[in-house]
Amino acid sequence: MISASTKRFLKDTGSRVPIVCGPMYPGSNPELVAAVSEAGGFGVVQPIALTRLYGHDYREGLRLIKTLTDRPFGVNITILPKTAASAKYAKMNEDFADIAIEEGVPFLLTSLGKPNDIVEKAHANGVKVYHDVHNAKLAGRAYEAGVDGLNLLNNGMGGQTGAYTAEEIITAVKPLVPEDFPLMCAGGVSTPDQLKHLQDLGYAGAQLGTRFLATHEAKITDAYKEAIVKASSSDIVWTNKMAGTNSSVINTPMVSEGGLRTNAFVSFLLRTPATKALTRLYLLQGALEKYDQAAFDPDVQYWQAGKGVDGISNILTCKEVISQFE
Numbered sequence: 607m608i609s610a611s612t613k614r615f616l617k618d619t620g621s622r623v624p625i626v627c628g629p630m631y632p633g634s635n636p637e638l639v640a641a642v643s644e645a646g647g648f649g650v651v652q653p654i655a656l657t658r659l660y661g662h663d664y665r666e667g668l669r670l671i672k673t674l675t676d677r678p679f680g681v682n683i684t685i686l687p688k689t690a691a692s693a694k695y696a697k698m699n700e701d702f703a704d705i706a707i708e709e710g711v712p713f714l715l716t717s718l719g720k721p722n723d724i725v726e727k728a729h730a731n732g733v734k735v736y737h738d739v740h741n742a743k744l745a746g747r748a749y750e751a752g753v754d755g756l757n758l759l760n761n762g763m764g765g766q767t768g769a770y771t772a773e774e775i776i777t778a779v780k781p782l783v784p785e786d787f788p789l790m791c792a793g794g795v796s797t798p799d800q801l802k803h804l805q806d807l808g809y810a811g812a813q814l815g816t817r818f819l820a821t822h823e824a825k826i827t828d829a830y831k832e833a834i835v836k837a838s839s840s841d842i843v844w845t846n847k848m849a850g851t852n853s854s855v856i857n858t859p860m861v862s863e864g865g866l867r868t869n870a871f872v873s874f875l876l877r878t879p880a881t882k883a884l885t886r887l888y889l890l891q892g893a894l895e896k897y898d899q900a901a902f903d904p905d906v907q908y909w910q911a912g913k914g915v916d917g918i919s920n921i922l923t924c925k926e927v928i929s930q931f932e
């Protein structure tokens with residue numbers, strides 16, 4: 607029996623199967639996003655991957671996806687503070703949201719910040735908003751801001767990871783929202799059995815990243831895809847050296863060289879309120895450069911992946927992945 611929250615998620619996204627392909631840098635090329643939606647799941651665009659990494663003009667990239675599928679897809683918007691260090695990026699993300707709405711994208715997945723303003727604008731245009739959170743406090747705030755659903759980030763996910771298990775975070779968030787409010791699980795999911803277990807816990811569905819990297823449609827190197835297939839969860843480590851916060855990656859020699867944590871000086875800068883934002887921005891720039899190379903050069907092995915690698919034993923098409931969950 608399909609739950610009320612799953613029904614709401616399917617209605618909000620227009621998808622047939624409660625599986626999202628999360629925004630990924632690298633990984634979210636237009637062909638991947640389109641293939642997931644076309645197969646009955648729901649693809650979400652990572653705007654910087656679309657533009658900087660895969661070289662599309664943003665609006666044209668969205669239009670390209672629309673030529674590849676008639677099915678709906680979403681866009682990820684990062685809400686940044688308008689401080690001197692990040693004002694330019696905050697404005698860029700506001701433009702990403704405005705253009706998505708103009709192009710008829712029906713769904714925004716927001717990350718960081720307070721979603722109040724974007725919810726107002728999106729709802730005025732009939733667009734749904736789900737927000738990424740990694741703890742109950744942020745979940746409560748986002749719910750109060752009027753979001754349509756929440757993406758609960760857990761400690762099994764690839765990319766920048768959460769701190770709690772999927773069980774811990776839903777236990778803390780569920781009492782804060784109505785029974786049919788969609789809560790999505792982001793992290794560590796790659797098999798239908800896992801989805802079933804999560805739905806028993808009260809999740810509406812799951813957002814997957816790592817599973818979709820090991821597909822024919824993902825534009826990353828074969829070496830990266832094969833490393834995901836070969837890896838087990840004991841090969842997944844956290845490092846804060848890439849982006850200043852914990853990123854979940856495969857423990858290759860390139861990653862482990864010199865240790866997984868920032869040195870004492872950088873750690874101090876990351877802890878100090880006056881230097882924290884700029885230091886993170888600086889590290890993030892460096893991380894993007896590494897991820898750019900890792901997407902296209904098999905010898906650059908900064909491979910982000912989550913603990914769901916245990917359930918990934920072959921490279922499939924998106925259609926094959928989605929059909930496993932039907």
Ligand SMILES: Cc1cc2nc3c(=O)[nH]c(=O)nc-3n(C[C@H](O)[C@H](O)[C@H](O)COP(=O)(O)O)c2cc1C
Pocket residue numbers: 627628629630631632633652682717762763764765766792793794795813814815816817910911912913914
């Ligand atoms: C290579 C990679 C890059 C990612 N980049 C982003 C990103 O730029 N923005 C974001 O919101 N999430 C990002 N994520 C997280 C995914 O959207 C998704 O929530 C996560 O991968 C789910 O966990 P899983 O990898 O265990 O399936 C990334 C994940 C991976 C594996």
